[in-house]
Amino acid sequence: MAELSSRPPGVSMDASAVAQIELDLLLEAIFRRHGHDFRSYARASVERRVAAFVASKGYARISDLTADVLHDEARFAELTQTLSITVTEMFRDPYVFAALREAVFPVLRSWPRCRVWHAGCATGEEVYSLAILLHEAGLYDRSTIYATDFNDAALGVARRGIYDAGRMRDYAQSYREAGGAKTLGDYYLANYGSVAMSGALKQNLTFASHNLALDGVFGEMHLIVCRNVLIYFDRELQDRVFSLFADSLVRGGYLCLGSKEDLQFSSAASRFELVDREARIYRRVADR
Amino acid sequence: MIAPADRCEAVAIGGSMGALQVLIELTERAPAALSLPIFVCLHLHASDRGRTAAHLALGSGMRLVEASDKEAVVPGTIYFAPAEYHLLVERSRTLALSSDEKVNFSRPSIDVLFESAALAYGSGLVALLLSGANADGARGLATVRRCGGTALVQDPSSAPAPMMPQAALDLRAVDRVLSVAAMSTLLERLHHDRSVSAALRGLGTACGAPAPLGGPTP
Ligand SMILES: C[S@@+](CC[C@H](N)C(=O)[O-])C[C@H]1O[C@@H](n2cnc3c(N)ncnc32)[C@H](O)[C@@H]1O
Numbered sequence: 001m002a003e004l005s006s007r008p009p010g011v012s013m014d015a016s017a018v019a020q021i022e023l024d025l026l027l028e029a030i031f032r033r034h035g036h037d038f039r040s041y042a043r044a045s046v047e048r049r050v051a052a053f054v055a056s057k058g059y060a061r062i063s064d065l066t067a068d069v070l071h072d073e074a075r076f077a078e079l080t081q082t083l084s085i086t087v088t089e090m091f092r093d094p095y096v097f098a099a100l101r102e103a104v105f106p107v108l109r110s111w112p113r114c115r116v117w118h119a120g121c122a123t124g125e126e127v128y129s130l131a132i133l134l135h136e137a138g139l140y141d142r143s144t145i146y147a148t149d150f151n152d153a154a155l156g157v158a159r160r161g162i163y164d165a166g167r168m169r170d171y172a173q174s175y176r177e178a179g180g181a182k183t184l185g186d187y188y189l190a191n192y193g194s195v196a197m198s199g200a201l202k203q204n205l206t207f208a209s210h211n212l213a214l215d216g217v218f219g220e221m222h223l224i225v226c227r228n229v230l231i232y233f234d235r236e237l238q239d240r241v242f243s244l245f246a247d248s249l250v251r252g253g254y255l256c257l258g259s260k261e262d263l264q265f266s267s268a269a270s271r272f273e274l275v276d277r278e279a280r281i282y283r284r285v286a287d288r
Numbered sequence: 289m290i291a292p293a294d295r296c297e298a299v300a301i302g303g304s305m306g307a308l309q310v311l312i313e314l315t316e317r318a319p320a321a322l323s324l325p326i327f328v329c330l331h332l333h334a335s336d337r338g339r340t341a342a343h344l345a346l347g348s349g350m351r352l353v354e355a356s357d358k359e360a361v362v363p364g365t366i367y368f369a370p371a372e373y374h375l376l377v378e379r380s381r382t383l384a385l386s387s388d389e390k391v392n393f394s395r396p397s398i399d400v401l402f403e404s405a406a407l408a409y410g411s412g413l414v415a416l417l418l419s420g421a422n423a424d425g426a427r428g429l430a431t432v433r434r435c436g437g438t439a440l441v442q443d444p445s446s447a448p449a450p451m452m453p454q455a456a457l458d459l460r461a462v463d464r465v466l467s468v469a470a471m472s473t474l475l476e477r478l479h480h481d482r483s484v485s486a487a488l489r490g491l492g493t494a495c496g497a498p499a500p501l502g503g504p505t506p
Binding site: 016020042043044045047048049085087228231232235258260261262265 | 389404
């Protein structure tokens with residue numbers, strides 16, 4: 001009889017297949033216990049991060065971590081930090097900022113008001129970068145800038161606007177390549193190895209928690225910048241977010257994605273037209 | 289009939305300083321009809337913007353493209369990791385790019401490519417680590433070997449920067465040391481016969497047993 005076989009069912013399954021089940025169960029536990037949905041994130045990257053976390057905290061296997069995710073808030077908070085990738089920099093891909101300045105700013109100027117949404121702003125470097133260029137173009141005063149992320153720790157850093165001075169030389173170079181008109185040093189105060197972004201740049205900035213996988217539209221935007229966020233989502237979640245962006249943009253409003261992100265294959269593709277392929281700038285067209 | 293564990297399904301190549309020349313040679317000589325996917329991670333300057341891949345594509349025998357996020361892997365194509373993004377292979381045999389932090393001061397990182405490809409292809413993966421002046425790729429090669437794949441390095445004595453293949457040898461993460469000519473021969477043979485053991489016959493020098501289980505030291 002099969003049930004009485006000396007080898008219980010499942011024993012022959014190889015270790016990596018078992019680890020896949022464990023990973024599924026961990027992501028399910030995170031979702032049901034905390035509402036963060038990493039099930040729709042690009043799998044290989046999540047797997048890599050979880051493996052590193054499991055090893056660094058001395059767990060023997062993923063299942064042991066799952067128990068803590070259910071019962072240990074502090075451990076879960078650490079894990080979210082590992083799973084959400086907040087790597088960013090000022091004027092990342094300078095040519096993108098140059099393209100925004102040249103192709104998008106003239107149209108923003110033709111509107112009386114300008115609402116900008118940075119979705120997935122991480123620690124805020126990108127937000128201050130664009131704010132500087134808006135300021136130089138004389139558009140800052142009429143702008144309201146919303147910067148959102150689902151990582152509250154990153155939002156805290158963004159709100160403070162205090163960064164490591166050591167990176168400023170590289171940033172200044174990128175600022176020039178982006179077409180900055182002054183010197184980057186005009187926009188911050190340096191003090192003991194760190195720099196504080198100027199208060200003038202913060203006046204029209206609002207930082208808020210927003211989860212792209214769960215939350216909805218919160219205003220009519222003229223420009224949405226969402227870079228290097230969707231790359232972590234699977235196609236289904238990407239589609240949700242592209243529809244959310246289409247619903248959030250005024251007709252003729254702009255969307256700027258990360259350099260390796262694309263809306264070509266999305267179900268929302270017909271709601272946008274391409275403005276600049278290399279800079280991944282799209283424009284909202286009228287719904288038919 | 290090739291035993292399943294001996295059948296090559298994909299090739300991954302990593303390199304840094306001094307590896308571009310090798311890649312030019314390998315891609316020029318790669319049989320146009322080689323029906324395997326090849327993933328390449330070369331350390332590039334951040335300002336590359338696709339130029340190196342475009343340049344290599346001109347002379348390549350096989351179709352060569354810069355990898356796109358979520359692209360399905362098609363045999364007969366060389367996928368090149370773009371500057372500033374890690375290239376990973378999903379178990380579903382699609383590509384993923386990520387802008388995670390650098391690994392070994394590198395993005396793209398060879399460890400990231402090799403480790404994900406090792407999980408996706410297991411014993412079907414053949415990985416080649418070329419010349420380079422840092423240790424990226426060594427741990428990845430150890431993972432390739434642990435997952436049953438084949439771990440190969442360029443002969444450090446012929447590499448312009450021997451540190452990278454040497455680091456893998458020091459980790460005992462290598463099955464065999466090859467000359468550049470032997471690597472080309474390997475690809476040609478895999479075109480005719482997917483058996484890895486047959487393709488490697490008589491090529492290079494075999495190395496000792498793998499490092500003991502329990503994972504590489506961080
Ligand atoms: C790599 S950073 C990108 C930062 C910046 N936009 C850039 O390109 O430099 C990705 C950010 O997306 C955020 N993120 C990931 N999933 C999210 C979600 N479901 N909702 C909101 N933000 C999310 C992460 O917390 C992280 O701060």
